[in-house]
Amino acid sequence: MLAGFCLVSLAISGAGRGWYGLLRGLVSLVLALPPLPWFAGGPLRALARRRPSKPGQLVAGIALTLGLLGIFGALFASADAVFSSYLRILLTPPGWLDTVPAKGFMFLIFGALAAAGLLVGLRPVAEPVAPDVRLRVGRSVWALPLVALNLLFAAFVLVQITVLFGGGRRVAVTAGLTYAAYAREGFFQLLIVSVFVLAVVAVAAGLVSVRGRERWALAVLLGVLCLLTMVILASAMHRLGLYTDAYGYTRLRASVAATIIWLAAVFVLVIVAGAVRLTRRGHGGRLPRALVALTGAGLVAFAVWNPDLQVAATQLEVRKTISRLDIDYLNELGPEAIPALDRLPEPMRTCVLQDIARAAGLSEPATWQSWNLARQRAREAIAARPLLPQAGCASLPYRSGDAE
Incomplete structure (x- = not known):
């Protein structure tokens, strides 16, 4: 929102x-x-000047x-x-x-x-002109840190490749972790790394003034750093995929997956903008608009993907044993999840759907302010198979927190 x-x-x-x-x-x-x-x-002041009145007389009346x-x-x-x-x-x-x-x-x-x-x-549109704050500094000030960062990132990527081909055996031998524990750890830190890289690229491209061959050297170092970061994002996505394959999506995992994809697309835009700026000697003026368009398209795609529905579907898929379902977590989902949760056996279906329906007000007639397609589909699903009047939800087994 x-x-x-x-x-x-x-x-x-x-x-x-x-x-x-x-x-x-x-x-x-x-x-x-x-x-x-x-x-x-303004209109009130103009009206008061045309028809002056005394507030005391109005109160008395x-x-x-x-x-x-x-x-x-x-x-x-x-x-x-x-x-x-x-x-x-x-x-x-x-x-x-x-x-x-x-x-x-x-x-x-x-x-x-x-x-x-x-x-x-x-208000008339007045495009502000940002001041030129680029500084002329020596090559060692920017080249040495970028080369060191690229070497560090390359070493990390090499480790990720060996783990990818070595699998769980290499993780257990070198880190003393199970493959599931290894997959669960680290992808948040990798997201933070990618955001910091964007900050480094922005500072280097926006504050460092370079000419001639130095422009190419800076562009190559930043481009390699962006490419290595995209490999790291792929590693984070792989780790997250291993974990979701075992435990299904949650809202947090779905949001993290969407953020990884968005960051990867941002790095593609940065690389393309850098190449255009280098070859055409421009200033990358289209990058802000492209970033806004990418973000808007990503939000629309995420909404169409319907995260709550995907969370419910994957939770039901990976929890082959019904007793392992976390009813408390499923109850927190929105009406978008009801078409997937409608496949639950009774009385668990009633116990889950009645809480969602109560929170979303599905039992009340839809008004023009509250109507949306997800609630309409949820009402149709409940109308096709009415909920049980007495489901005995207190006796159902569940594992609270298992989804997290």
């Missing part, structure tokens, strides 16, 4: 050709919130109206029982009144964001 908000903010702002414009566009809606009261108060209605309404209610019953019905607060504060708060938030979007959209 946060990524979608940033992409919408960037699309409304229209500024994203350079890195500075991209960063400013991502937070343009937030930056437009402080001047919003002044912007929205409201108080007099309420007093007269209260006195005469009470007299009429005591004089006629039918009128009294209608008045009692009229003054009884409706049931939906309890939800008004929360809905009003959400309305104010979305209204403020919509007004901020209008303010940003009406």
